[in-house]
Amino acid sequence: MTGRARLVVIGGDAGGMSAAAQARRLQDGDALEIVVLEQGRDTSFSACGIPYWIGDLVGSREDLIARTPAEHEKRGITVHTGTRAQAVDLDAGTVTAADGRRFDYDTLLIATGGRPTRPPITGLDAPGVYGVHRLDDGAAIRAAIDELPTDRTPKAIVMGGGYIGLEMAEVLQTRGLDVSVVLADPLPMGLLDADMGERVCVAMRAMGFTVHTDQAVREVLTGADGRACGVRTDEGTYDADLVVLGLGMGPEARLAERAGLGIGVTGGIDVDATMRSRTHANVFAAGDCVQTYHQLTGEPAHVALGTHANKQGRVAGSVIAGRPARFAGVLGTALTKVGTLEIGRTGLCTSQADAAGFDSRTEVIEATTRAGYYPGAEDIAVKLVTESASGRLLGGQVVGGQGAGKRIDVLAAAVWAGMTADELAGSDLSYAPPFSPTYDAVAVAARVISRAERG
Amino acid sequence: MTGRARLVVIGGDAGGMSAAAQARRLQDGDALEIVVLEQGRDTSFSACGIPYWIGDLVGSREDLIARTPAEHEKRGITVHTGTRAQAVDLDAGTVTAADGRRFDYDTLLIATGGRPTRPPITGLDAPGVYGVHRLDDGAAIRAAIDELPTDRTPKAIVMGGGYIGLEMAEVLQTRGLDVSVVLADPLPMGLLDADMGERVCVAMRAMGFTVHTDQAVREVLTGADGRACGVRTDEGTYDADLVVLGLGMGPEARLAERAGLGIGVTGGIDVDATMRSRTHANVFAAGDCVQTYHQLTGEPAHVALGTHANKQGRVAGSVIAGRPARFAGVLGTALTKVGTLEIGRTGLCTSQADAAGFDSRTEVIEATTRAGYYPGAEDIAVKLVTESASGRLLGGQVVGGQGAGKRIDVLAAAVWAGMTADELAGSDLSYAPPFSPTYDAVAVAARVISRAERG
16 A cells, blocks of 8 residues: 555444554554544444433533544544444445445444334334433433422433343432332342342332332323323333333444345454454444443353453554554453442352353352441442352452442452452452451452362 | 460460461360450550540540450460560570569560550650550540630641541541641652642642641640640641641550561561561561561561451461461552541552662543542542553542542452553443443453553
8 A cells, every 4th residue: 555544443432442542643644544434424423321311410412522523633533423324345445325426445444333222112102202222312301300390209210220221210200200120120220139139229219219020011192192101011001201211232234234244143243353344454443332342251141341442442443553552351240330329340250150150159248338337337248259169259249338349449440350259268358347347248259269169 | 285285475466366366266165275465445446536535436445455364265265464575585485474473485475565656755655645556545535625725726737647647636626626638748648659648638638637747846834733735846836725646657666676576677577478577487576576578579568457467466376376378468559538638558659669670650640539420529639650661550549529539449359450541441340320430440440551651
């Protein structure tokens, strides 16, 4: 190739813009032209912040935008907003936009993000049913809240009990709605073991949420005006002024698939650890649209999370600009809160450990977040999963009051490093009465499970 | 030995009672008699909680007692309170109390705790000068606060800027005193690097504390009534209604030393990893009176902390009862808060890394404790120390607002496990807007220092 190469990036959010920014950091405009095609009008926004904007905890839409198209342009990245990539010709090396424009590339980075799960339910497309995916969704829900009846307590139904579902439940309650969470699963937070999910369910009910479990929504009911007015399950019919979808997120890889790019078993674009397509060497992908791998098992995984998207984009950008880099995989670490309850998980839960072929062991302990005598000490439960024979930590789960959630990072680091429960129990974790009892809950859990291992 | 053996424990606090309880758990009364000699009237109390009792955050003295002598007795441990061990005859295997009683032992466990540092300063023994070591100290300070003048703002001087000093400064301010902290050192929190200690100093001044640095107290001034009324340094004379000592804690090993037990270079009782005396095989020691070792360097260390005392006592109790156990060393992890500022450290700071012969590298980053747009996001600074060649994490320091402090545990686990900064940067730490920006501050620090290493 003579002259400068061109990198075309499809998707201007976390994965795409991290890649673009990193490539630009390492190569200037004379060596590499960078063109981003973004279907919406925003770049680099925090989808994770949308519930908090709806909950009035975040002042404005703009607060959720880390970097605008203009700011990217200033750094030498060309951004075409409102430009939806329609087709990719992998042989010709071109991307065709919905408006017919064609963009030639030397290197392509696909960052088309995630696709909210939408089961084939009658009425799901009715007005009054909202996703929580793009900033426009947040704006629509905010507008809908402003239009709610004021002569009675308005009702919301949240479909799904993953972290988006729980966060939406929290903020809708904050905004004065009577919130029901309707789950197809037996418990909220499906990536927790059942005993830990049960704690979440009990706490949510105590906080005033109605939780309907084991009830798939069969139909979204609509009123005379065509708007959603409730849902029907096999067990009942529930009214709602507002229906919100929090059913999880799969990879949005349809464009890539249509183009003929290799797709993995999870439905995400099949890339190696350098974020390069395994089927087309000049194509990279990053973010919620890719298939990644589990750091502990090496198995394919799909986890939609801004942190991974950022890291993967950075890796792709480095590699595209000629600097070696690898994405080291995921543990499925997740953290959220609902009301005053904090919930974290990392690594393998029991069913995942079983599926991965581990002979595993679990222990749960209950403790407090601070010294028992210190004001604000709240309950915390920590569950650990270890490999029976070696004592190696496979995963951890935390449910508790303020300060509980971030403890998951200690477990995430320990699992990542391959520590045994015994090593973690012996490790020098901090102690001061405002922060933990003499033994932190994490250390207690590690000690209990290593003692159990000893028999 | 025929019949049952007798374990005598000197000291009924964390180290001693953990050992006694663990030995009792593993061996019943027919096999092992356990006799504890405690000079005071309490057992198993939280010395770390004393400042918070003084600050009225803890309701009563009793709240700080985890287990009373009667509760220990119920579990088959004989406790002699008010019984001060005066001498140990290592050849005869006897302990003589101050009141003349003699206790024969087969195995001895020494848990005489720590000794507050008291420099040879005129007036230090005057009434109105208080240590913060035993519950009686707390009661004395509480009584003194009740007697303070009410027609003006009373003044307190805290000598020392370690964690006890800072905690006392906080609670005395809470109780309405005008607090000055007087330091012989250039900065508070001497186990932080100077740039991090500077952050603490600046924050303390902003919170209304007077901080006199680089000024050793030469004399405690006393009034006509003989009570302390201020201190004199080379730079000035400062009034006080109350003088509190927070100058750190050395090992209280005088009894052991007089008996002829081996003492280490730190002044603590010289024990191996099973907490057994290196010079006398039937003598164990645990808690603030022992010399332990640094997990990373293997060098002798002395760290007075309830967590270590508990763990060491448990190890000693196990070994005494015939079950193998080892104490795995310390990283010097410490966590405290002063007002709204949280301060944590683990592993080696720069000067310690130098002293240990590491070619080290440091980086400091500034971030926020939550997503920048989320309410309550506060500043956090994270400093990392790595070995230059390998990138291995040697230590970390954290200073920041609510939620900052406990992040030190992620670093403590990572240092303990021997992770490199690059590994930590790649690890799957949690993200959700109420808990961190997309990259947690710890991950940002790890990434920055590994990039720096790459050159």
